Amino acid sequence: MQKISGAQAQIDAQLDGIRLVASAFAGSWLHHSNPSDRLPKVFSKLAISCDDAISEFERQRVATGDTFTLACKSGCDYCCRQFVVATPMEVFALVAWLKENRTPSEIDQIRQRANSYLELFLDNDPSLLNYPCPVLEGGMCQGYGGRPFICRGYHSFNLEACEKKYEKGDSSTTIPFNRPAYLTAAYMRISVAARIADLKYPSAQVFLGPALAVVLRLDDGLERWLKGENLFSGLEFKGST
Ligand code: SF4
Numbered sequence: 001m002q003k004i005s006g007a008q009a010q011i012d013a014q015l016d017g018i019r020l021v022a023s024a025f026a027g028s029w030l031h032h033s034n035p036s037d038r039l040p041k042v043f044s045k046l047a048i049s050c051d052d053a054i055s056e057f058e059r060q061r062v063a064t065g066d067t068f069t070l071a072c073k074s075g076c077d078y079c080c081r082q083f084v085v086a087t088p089m090e091v092f093a094l095v096a097w098l099k100e101n102r103t104p105s106e107i108d109q110i111r112q113r114a115n116s117y118l119e120l121f122l123d124n125d126p127s128l129l130n131y132p133c134p135v136l137e138g139g140m141c142q143g144y145g146g147r148p149f150i151c152r153g154y155h156s157f158n159l160e161a162c163e164k165k166y167e168k169g170d171s172s173t174t175i176p177f178n179r180p181a182y183l184t185a186a187y188m189r190i191s192v193a194a195r196i197a198d199l200k201y202p203s204a205q206v207f208l209g210p211a212l213a214v215v216l217r218l219d220d221g222l223e224r225w226l227k228g229e230n231l232f233s234g235l236e237f238k239g240s241t
Pocket residue numbers: 079080081084133134135136140141142143144147148151
């Protein structure tokens with residue numbers, strides 16, 4: 001059997017802790033007497049845990065002498081043109097954040113872009129392979145404070161690799177990234193999704209772009225989903241990562 005290094009064992013323990021936190025928070029949210037009102041607070045705590053863990057993994061990476069530097073910069077949006085997977089919790093939390101922080105006319109523009117996204121998605125249109133997330137505007141995320149977990153943890157160390165892969169469609173290009181930071185975000189999502197599925201709520205993971213169109217059309221989407229209505233039929237992500 002291969003021996004796990006001390007550093008790797010520490011990373012694994014940190015990731016296990018993240019899974020437990022995400023699962024516990026998702027469970028407490030879904031068992032709460034008023035999950036609709038509770039959502040912004042629960043998601044904010046999870047987002048802070050996610051951001052803190054990612055910062056800590058970045059600190060550890062630099063402390064070990066790793067010389068890669070983050071290539072991600074404000075205005076760079078290659079990864080916002082890829083399919084983003086999120087739990088319904090994250091989609092509802094992002095919409096709640098937008099309603100709290102954006103004007104009705106800004107939300108209306110996001111809604112229109114999300115509706116276009118949904119149409120292309122349902123048509124299986126190949127242009128979606130490089131299509132911007134509905135929340136993206138002028139290269140900037142308009143929902144930055146409420147963005148899903150995976151948007152928080154996917155950081156590239158090589159801009160050229162992003163250009164090659166995402167702009168030029170070179171699928172053989174590998175983008176170097178901080179793996180524990182990425183896993184933090186992925187495990188947060190997967191742990192929340194597992195709790196949603198355990199408690200028999202519909203569609204534990206969905207594609208963000210079209211799911212936003214559904215939620216932005218409804219005033220009572222969260223309440224309906226909490227009652228078991230499958231709002232995201234056809235928009236579910238069935239993969240495991
Ligand atoms: S939510 Fe924001 S960060 Fe995430 S893909 Fe959309 S625009 Fe990008």
